[in-house]
Amino acid sequence: MKNICVIGLGYVGMTLAVSLANKGFRVYGIEINPLILESLKDSKAHFFEPKLNDMIDNNIKLGRFSYHSHYDEVYSCDYFIITIGTPLDNHKKVNLSMILKVTDELSRVINKNSTIILRSTVKIGTTRKIFNQLSASLEFKPKIAFCPERTIEGDAMNEILSLPQIIGGIDEDSSDSAHDLFSKLTTTTVIMSTPEAAEMVKLTDNVTRDIRFAIANEIALSCDQLKLSAHEIIRAAGRDYPRTKLPLPGPVGGPCLEKDTYIYNQSFNDYTPKIAVDARSLNESLIDHALVFITKKIGTSFGKVTILGMAFKGEPPTNDIRGSMSLKLIEKIKGINSLCAIHVYDSLATEKEIKFTHSFLNVHKSIPDATFESNVVFIMNQNYEFQNLDLNKLFLNMAEKGIVYDFWGQLIGSSSYNSNYFAFGSHDIHNS
Numbered sequence: 001m002k003n004i005c006v007i008g009l010g011y012v013g014m015t016l017a018v019s020l021a022n023k024g025f026r027v028y029g030i031e032i033n034p035l036i037l038e039s040l041k042d043s044k045a046h047f048f049e050p051k052l053n054d055m056i057d058n059n060i061k062l063g064r065f066s067y068h069s070h071y072d073e074v075y076s077c078d079y080f081i082i083t084i085g086t087p088l089d090n091h092k093k094v095n096l097s098m099i100l101k102v103t104d105e106l107s108r109v110i111n112k113n114s115t116i117i118l119r120s121t122v123k124i125g126t127t128r129k130i131f132n133q134l135s136a137s138l139e140f141k142p143k144i145a146f147c148p149e150r151t152i153e154g155d156a157m158n159e160i161l162s163l164p165q166i167i168g169g170i171d172e173d174s175s176d177s178a179h180d181l182f183s184k185l186t187t188t189t190v191i192m193s194t195p196e197a198a199e200m201v202k203l204t205d206n207v208t209r210d211i212r213f214a215i216a217n218e219i220a221l222s223c224d225q226l227k228l229s230a231h232e233i234i235r236a237a238g239r240d241y242p243r244t245k246l247p248l249p250g251p252v253g254g255p256c257l258e259k260d261t262y263i264y265n266q267s268f269n270d271y272t273p274k275i276a277v278d279a280r281s282l283n284e285s286l287i288d289h290a291l292v293f294i295t296k297k298i299g300t301s302f303g304k305v306t307i308l309g310m311a312f313k314g315e316p317p318t319n320d321i322r323g324s325m326s327l328k329l330i331e332k333i334k335g336i337n338s339l340c341a342i343h344v345y346d347s348l349a350t351e352k353e354i355k356f357t358h359s360f361l362n363v364h365k366s367i368p369d370a371t372f373e374s375n376v377v378f379i380m381n382q383n384y385e386f387q388n389l390d391l392n393k394l395f396l397n398m399a400e401k402g403i404v405y406d407f408w409g410q411l412i413g414s415s416s417y418n419s420n421y422f423a424f425g426s427h428d429i430h431n432s
């Protein structure tokens, strides 16, 4: 069995490393964050993902997965898989410096039989850039392929075994070598003509997803203006009619959607994409839309606001709050009312993780505690806990004349009618 080195044990690296170990490969994980290495000492990932911790524990015990802070013990690996983050800087430009630093480190440990797999989401041309950087310092031509991660957080350990794996090698040898590896993990591999084509597939996936949400959100914004219900309309339009299948409207973000549109946008010299960035900014504008609506109803001097759901999505559940629209909402609320106390509840994100974003947040372990005497309650994601909330109980617990703003319209049609319940996209419909 081959030896594999996975560089970066974040969300993507950890799930892949452990899945490969589970298939019998000997996997070495390299990670520089001491907190992640500390958590692995207890056979635990630093994030929530169903099945993952059991698989980490099992594969460590079987000697198929180990974690390290340096390359000393992994020099003879057949594959080096880069899963480093590709964040945006303050100007929304992708920062590839961490990837290029790893490239430099790899030039000292790879040999002519090794294959490098780039798995992070990158702008078009990055795989070739890494190839050129390595070729300039090596005496042999390195094998390299771009093989994107496309799993969904919350179901990654299943999807990694079932989704087709896109492969874009710099040459045929590189694609063949990447295929040899991934065909042990999943049943379908799709070999692309170039690394650039594979890079474009990943960006196409996420930009398309963002644009689909943006269309649903645009319809919701229009419906609020027209006093119609977007939920009624989107459901009817898609009913037994395959050409108008839209998601329901709501605030979408997360570690991929919040940045991949910008990465896509920076991939061109002589072309400016027409709709991707507009779609992203429309998706981000929902927070302002909701706050304008609420402040028209109750002014800006509310004393207590509650946010239900800090994770960037609720279905499937995750504890990941990176790029969550709840963070944007918190910043905007503080912008209009700096004295307002903000209370939050999330079933999976820990107090430490939440307070790391804003130390002023009041974190609660139950919905009644978080919503007690609140003036405004925002429901921010579709976690199953919020889908069946008892509105009567919620309003009784809140301050008099409190407002519930349900961004996903989950409680439209709930048996307990209240005229202070509002759903995004159905502002004037209430929940009767």
Ligand SMILES: NC(=O)c1ccc[n+]([C@@H]2O[C@H](COP(=O)([O-])OP(=O)(O)OC[C@H]3O[C@@H](n4cnc5c(N)ncnc54)[C@H](O)[C@@H]3O)[C@@H](O)[C@H]2O)c1
Pocket (backbone or CB within 6 Å): 007, 008, 009, 010, 011, 012, 013, 030, 031, 032, 033, 036, 083, 084, 085, 086, 098, 101, 102, 119, 120, 121, 122, 149, 150, 151, 152, 153, 255, 256
């Ligand atoms: N999170 C997702 O669901 C997802 C899905 C598809 C693609 N992606 C893409 O995959 C990439 C990684 O995403 P992520 O969410 O795992 O990011 P992450 O930031 O959680 O993980 C990256 C890890 O790399 C480590 N690291 C940084 N420099 C290092 C070095 N020199 N040596 C060893 N380790 C180093 C960091 O400490 C971190 O733990 C990004 O490009 C992202 O856009 C993410």
